[in-house]
Amino acid sequence: VIPGIGFESQHKFIPAHQQVLALAELAQNRGVHPDKLLRGTGIFYEDICSAQLLINPKQMLLVYKNAERLIEGKEVAFLYGQYLLPGHQALFSSAMMAASNTQDALTLLENFGQLALPLMQTRLRYDDRDCFVQFLPASGDDYQSRFLIETVVAALISVCRLLGGSTLGWRFLFAYPTPDYPEQYQVHLGDHITFDAHINGVFIPREHLSALWPRGATANFDMACSACQQALPPLAQQSLAQQVYQMLLVQIQQPPGLELVAQMLELSPASLKRKLKDWGCSYQQLLDAARRHMAIYYIRTQGMSSEQLAFKLNYHDKHNFKRSFKRWTGLTPAAYTSLSPA
Amino acid sequence: MNAQLKQHAGKLILLAIIIHLQLLLSLSFGETKSWSQIDWLDIAGEGGAVWLCLVWLALLVSVRPNGPVTNLLFGGFACFLVASGQDLLDEVVRFTPEMAWNDWAESIPMPIGMVLMTFGMMSWYREQQALNLQLQKRERGLRDHRHIDRVTGLANAQYLRKQLTEEIEQARHEQLSTALLMVDIDGFRQVNRRLGVVDGDRLLRELTEILLLNLRRRDLLCRYAGDRFAVVLPATCQTMATLIAGQLEGVVQHFAFRASNSDQAQFHTVSIGVAVDGFKIAEPGQPPAEQLLEQANYQLAKVKDQRVSVAA
Numbered sequence: 001v002i003p004g005i006g007f008e009s010q011h012k013f014i015p016a017h018q019q020v021l022a023l024a025e026l027a028q029n030r031g032v033h034p035d036k037l038l039r040g041t042g043i044f045y046e047d048i049c050s051a052q053l054l055i056n057p058k059q060m061l062l063v064y065k066n067a068e069r070l071i072e073g074k075e076v077a078f079l080y081g082q083y084l085l086p087g088h089q090a091l092f093s094s095a096m097m098a099a100s101n102t103q104d105a106l107t108l109l110e111n112f113g114q115l116a117l118p119l120m121q122t123r124l125r126y127d128d129r130d131c132f133v134q135f136l137p138a139s140g141d142d143y144q145s146r147f148l149i150e151t152v153v154a155a156l157i158s159v160c161r162l163l164g165g166s167t168l169g170w171r172f173l174f175a176y177p178t179p180d181y182p183e184q185y186q187v188h189l190g191d192h193i194t195f196d197a198h199i200n201g202v203f204i205p206r207e208h209l210s211a212l213w214p215r216g217a218t219a220n221f222d223m224a225c226s227a228c229q230q231a232l233p234p235l236a237q238q239s240l241a242q243q244v245y246q247m248l249l250v251q252i253q254q255p256p257g258l259e260l261v262a263q264m265l266e267l268s269p270a271s272l273k274r275k276l277k278d279w280g281c282s283y284q285q286l287l288d289a290a291r292r293h294m295a296i297y298y299i300r301t302q303g304m305s306s307e308q309l310a311f312k313l314n315y316h317d318k319h320n321f322k323r324s325f326k327r328w329t330g331l332t333p334a335a336y337t338s339l340s341p342a
Numbered sequence: 343m344n345a346q347l348k349q350h351a352g353k354l355i356l357l358a359i360i361i362h363l364q365l366l367l368s369l370s371f372g373e374t375k376s377w378s379q380i381d382w383l384d385i386a387g388e389g390g391a392v393w394l395c396l397v398w399l400a401l402l403v404s405v406r407p408n409g410p411v412t413n414l415l416f417g418g419f420a421c422f423l424v425a426s427g428q429d430l431l432d433e434v435v436r437f438t439p440e441m442a443w444n445d446w447a448e449s450i451p452m453p454i455g456m457v458l459m460t461f462g463m464m465s466w467y468r469e470q471q472a473l474n475l476q477l478q479k480r481e482r483g484l485r486d487h488r489h490i491d492r493v494t495g496l497a498n499a500q501y502l503r504k505q506l507t508e509e510i511e512q513a514r515h516e517q518l519s520t521a522l523l524m525v526d527i528d529g530f531r532q533v534n535r536r537l538g539v540v541d542g543d544r545l546l547r548e549l550t551e552i553l554l555l556n557l558r559r560r561d562l563l564c565r566y567a568g569d570r571f572a573v574v575l576p577a578t579c580q581t582m583a584t585l586i587a588g589q590l591e592g593v594v595q596h597f598a599f600r601a602s603n604s605d606q607a608q609f610h611t612v613s614i615g616v617a618v619d620g621f622k623i624a625e626p627g628q629p630p631a632e633q634l635l636e637q638a639n640y641q642l643a644k645v646k647d648q649r650v651s652v653a654a
Contacts, residue, residue, distance in 0.1 A: 029539050030492060072492045075568055079539060082531065158531055168647065183499040187526075187568040191643055 005265045006243035007138075009058045009278050014118045015089075016043060016053040019060060022083035023067055023076075024048070032070045039066060057119055057138055057239070064147045074181040077147050078188040081154025086162075087116030091231050095224030100216025102165045103209040106133060108221075109156070112228040114237055120152045121242045127301040130171075131209055134201040134297075140241035140281040140289060142175035142200050149174065149200050154188055156202070164213040169205045173197035173300075196339070198329045199296045240265075241279045241286060244272075249290040253314040258283045292328040295321075299337055306333050349408040350416070357399075357420050364427060364447065372435035372444075380434060388430040395423040411469050414462030421455025479554050482562040482574075491565045493543050494550045502564040502572050506631040509576055510619050514630075521575040521583035524615040524638040525553070525590060526646070530569035533610070537601045545599055545610070556593050557586075572638070580618045587614040613649060615642025 007013060024034040024045065034045040041059040067076055086096035092108070092115040099105045109122040119138040124131055135152055137145035157167050171192040172185070178195040179185075185193050238246070247264065248255045256264070261283065262272040276282055291313055298304040298312065310321035325333050347354070399419045406412040428447040437444040480496055482505060489501035497505075506522065513520045527533075527549070534542040546569065553563055553571060562574040573590075575583055591612055598607035617637035619630060 026539055029543065073498075078568065079534065082534060158535075161531060162535065181499070181567070183567040183570075186639065187566065187570045191639060 005267065006238045006240035007057070008240055008275055009061075009138075010056050012054040012056045014055050014057065014060055015051075016048045016055045017051040018088040018116075019084075019118070020048055020055070020063055023063065023080050026076060026080055027067060027071055030071045030073065030076070036070055037063060037066050060119060061139075061148075064151075068147050074179070074184050075188070077150035078154040078184060081151040082158040084151060084155040085116055085159035089115040089231075091224055091227045092116045095221055095228055096159060097163070097215065098217045098220035098224055099163065099213065100218055100221065101210050101213055102160055102204065103131075104216070104221055105156075105160060105163070105165075106131065106204075106209070108225065108228075109133075112225070112232055115228060115232060117152055117155065119148055119239075121238055125297060126206070128206075130203040130205055130301070132201055132203050132297065132301070134199065134293065136200075136242055136245060138239035138242060139279045140239075140245055140286050142198070142289065144280075145200075146176055146179065153202065157189055163215060165211065166208055169208065171203040173199055173201050173203070175200050197296070198336075199293050203300075239279065240275050241281050244276065244283065245286045245290055248287050249294070252290055252294055253312075255287055255290070288324075288328055291324070295325060295333070296336075299333060303337070309333070346404060350403045350412075353413065353416050353420075354403065357423070360420075360424060361427065364424060365431070368428070368431045368435050368437075368444070371441060372431075372437045375434055375436055379436075384433050385430070388426060388433060391426040392423065392430050395419055395426055399423065411462060411465045414458050414465060418455045418459030418462055421451040421458060425449070425451040425455065478559060479557050479561055479563055482560075494546050494565050496550060496563055496565040496571075498564065499566050499572070502562075502566065502574070503631055503635070505562060505564075506574055506634065507629065509574060510630045510634065513576060513619070518577040519579055520619045520634070521578040521580070522617050522619070522634050522638045523573040523575065523583065523587050523590070524566065524617075524642040525571040525573065526613050526615075526642055527569040528611045528613055528646075528649070530610075541601050544602070548599060549594065549597070549610075552593055552597050553590060556590060570642075572635075578618070580616070580620075583616050583618055587616050590614060613642060613645045615639060615645055617641055 020038075020043075024037055027037045028034060038045060041055070041062050043053065043055060043059060043063075047053045067080075086093035092112055095108050095112070096105060096116075099108060106122070106124055109117075110124050113120065113122045121136045121138070123134040123136065125134065126132075133156070135149060136142075137148055139145060153172060157170070160167055167190060169192075170190055172189055172194065174185075174193070174195050175198050176195065182193070182195075243265075244261055247261055258272065259269050262269040265272060267275070273283070276286075294313060295309050298309060304312070306318040306322055306325075310316075310318040313321065315321040315324070322332055325331070325336070329336055331339065399416070402412065402415055402419060406415070425448055428444065428451075432444065432448070486497075486501060489497050489504075491498045506520075510520050527545075530542070530545075533545060537545075546565075550563070550565075550571075553573070557563060557573065558575075560576050562576075564572045564574075566572040573586075575586060578586070591614060594610060594612045597609070599610065600607055615638045617634050617640075619634050
């Protein structure tokens with residue numbers, strides 16, 4: 001049984017001053033008045049400055065959209081990302097500052113990332129060579145969240161460099177096609193970048209994970225982490241879309257149907273559908289996403305064949321799997337593998 | 343915007359007074375026509391001319407700095423406005439033949455305006471030539487305002503790609519080699535974190551000036567992305583390119599940057615990747631400009647790598 005259901009796009013829980021103030025400042029430096037940045041959100045700049053205002057994901061995403069549209073130069077997301085970690089949430093940032101290595105920082109992000117990056121869920125997976133850090137936006141949509149993804153990867157890489165980690169061998173994957181400013185990715189993130197990967201995340205070589213950072217303090221880190229545990233409101237852990245995605249992912253061989261998911265969340269199927277629609281997604285899209293992510297992860301890390309993947313994802317045969325894969329990505333598994341190196 | 347208007351305040355006030363006088367005089371000495379006597383087609387045509395003059399004036403004062411060229415152009419447009427305004431007034435006010443000044447107001451300002459405009463355009467031409475000399479290292483022949491970076495005023499990566507493609511094509515034709523430098527500021531992220539984006543942007547701008555001063559006339563400086571600049575060196579061999587890269591590293595190293603909140607000088611270093619378009623990199627299929635960019639970025643990464651391992 002899952003306690004409570006994930007946040008909806010109307011829930012007001014994001015502290016505006018922690019998230020929006022830096023962006024407003026950036027906008028102003030680039031000649032865009034904060035009021036313009038906040039247009040349509042119903043938020044006033046003065047209210048943000050009072051440090052009390054809570055806003056909802058919908059407002060937050062609208063601010064991002066405005067920023068993307070109004071601020072010239074495509075580096076805003078990357079610059080803004082540098083403000084987001086260690087962030088302005090006192091407990092989270094003190095834990096981050098006490099992290100002893102990249103592994104600590106990633107674990108912190110996976111468990112309590114919502115405190116600093118409320119609209120992005122981080123998920124870690126390990127294989128022999130790498131740790132894969134997957135980013136899943138609150139809306140559950142990999143392709144429409146470019147600005148958000150840019151901010152989060154910039155935040156992660158910037159905090160790791162700040163605290164003394166190396167980010168040289170990191171390999172980034174982005175679900176969406178190459179934007180018309182690939183050089184921003186190159187300069188801010190490094191040379192290993194793949195677009196059209198149909199998943200958002202970064203492969204970090206395992207030997208980077210445990211290299212010690214100069215400022216690390218294990219006792220402080222543990223203390224701050226348990227404080228985070230208490231500070232995190234149970235509902236703010238993930239969005240409803242992320243929650244459903246996760247329920248499907250853990251049982252990907254026998255994924256529960258829409259009715260069963262609704263039942264587990266103590267919702268009627270109709271209201272689950274409506275609430276997901278509010279995030280701009282559907283049960284089927286989330287199921288596709290979970291399967292797609294699994295397939296891509298195994299293709300990239302273990303070079304699995306279509307037969308193996310069909311078995312892994314409980315498809316009737318490899319032709320069915322191939323057909324699904326083609327529907328998700330527009331490519332056959334073989335073409336996908338040959339197009340983008342692992 | 344307000345500051346922009348303020349520098350033209352004198353001219354604007356003078357023009358407003360003239361227009362008001364013109365209106366007052368016409369309305370008090372002329373005889374207003376009745377509705378039926380008004381030809382609306384003429385009103386539309388002549389009104390359009392007045393309206394266009396106003397648009398020209400608005401554009402002029404909103405972009406041009408004060409100065410002789412602006413004054414001449416402004417005078418020209420103002421004369422057009424007075425002449426076409428009188429023409430329009432003619433349509434709604436009847437003037438008796440003995441009021442000859444109406445005809446004068448219609449016909450005299452026009453040639454004066456023409457003369458002023460001609461002089462204005464001529465001095466604009468000279469001014470533009472002087473500006474072109476200043477802009478040479480920033481744009482190299484092709485001007486496209488869509489590709490200008492707001493922070494540094496340099497051209498951006500899209501423009502760089504375009505220019506590089508043309509440059510290489512021409513250079514290969516003439517059997518010359520083209521070099522490309524990628525200049526990256528070391529530890530720029532820390533500057534942004536420590537001093538804020540305002541000072542970070544200012545550092546980028548000041549470094550832009552420093553780099554521009556130390557380049558040759560034919561070179562082109564662009565802002566690639568973030569804290570990375572690209573320099574196109576036409577007709578330059580590997581040895582020369584390395585030499586120039588060394589010179590740039592040297593001047594940046596000695597540049598004392600002062601944050602807005604302190605007098606303490608801060609010094610920064612840059613890493614530079616050098617790539618030369620020659621026979622070495624000729625992978626078929628990929629455009630040569632992309633290959634050169636890739637090569638320069640790769641060389642830069644190598645230089646950075648070495649610095650990190652030396653420091654560690």
